[in-house]
Amino acid sequence: MVMERKYGIMSYKLAIFDMDGTILDTLEDLESSLNFALTEAGFPVRKREDVRRFLGNGMQRLIELAVPSDCPEEKKTKILERFKEHYKIHCADRTKPYDGITELLQDLRKSGCRTAVVSNKGDFAVQELNQQYFAGLMDCAIGEKEGVRKKPAPDSVNEVLKKLQIDRQDAVYIGDSEVDIHTAKNAGMDCIIVSWGFRERDFLTAQGAELIVDSAEELERQILGA
Incomplete structure (x- = not known):
């Protein structure tokens, strides 16, 4: 109907x-770029289902949800920059x-x-x-x-x-x-x-x-x- x-x-x-x-x-490529940036920053990677739940409110919010709650703002900014750099190259891999x-x-x-x-x-x-x-x-x-x-x-x-x-x-x-x-x-x-x-x-x-x-x-x- x-x-x-x-x-x-x-x-x-x-x-x-x-x-x-x-x-x-786009989930796999977003997961890959997010975990690249998190690993580089010394933080644990996120599982795919976590990434799925975090998506929908923009890239900055994705990073805010993915990092530990006590992550300093300047470090969040750096992680976001590295995520964008990686994703720009790898956004169409999978x-x-x-x-x-x-x-x-x-x-x-x-x-x-x-x-x-x-x-x-x-x-x-x-x-x-x-x-x-x-x-x-x-x-x-x-x-x-x-x-x-x-x-x-x-x-x-x-x-x-x-x-x-x-x-x-x-x-x-x-x-x-x-x-x-x-x-x-x-x-x-x-x-x-x-x-x-x-x-x-x-x-x-x-x-x-x-x-x-x-x-x-x-x-x-x-x-x-x-």
Whole structure:
């Protein structure tokens, strides 16, 4: 069954996607770069499930959650710098699109639906990965930038809407975490959550997810109203 549109429309003109855990499986490369920086600093490495839980609120928050609670601020800053340096080189070593995502984006564009990315990942990595995996398939891609509030603030979503000149009632935000649920709410937009990302279904439901899809094909039907 297709989700009932809050604004009574049959299909969306714009689909805005989160990146990590939504369209790209980035977990292994993020884990590798994080543990590189932690090891270099003399701290214990983090297990993959820990890293999964830490993701969603930007790179600085990732480091804050990964280091011991008594880690000095200047050391956190150095670890963050080393993480970024390593990740810039290794961000696509094992990263790959989730099943059906490339075909989904191709179908959306053939149907006239525009597409964009808004992520809390550093903008340098968003641009690199978007170009490598989705060249020609996104109208706009925005990552975390200095001086711009990150999600769940709606600032970057609003920037996309303004740039593409599309009303928010004609757009939908797609993500995999509580950050994305709250981003869509703060932007006044419909929201679709995917089940294959970095959070468990029960947690997402408790956070207010109204629609959770289990495949790219189901996601396409919801976006296009098919």
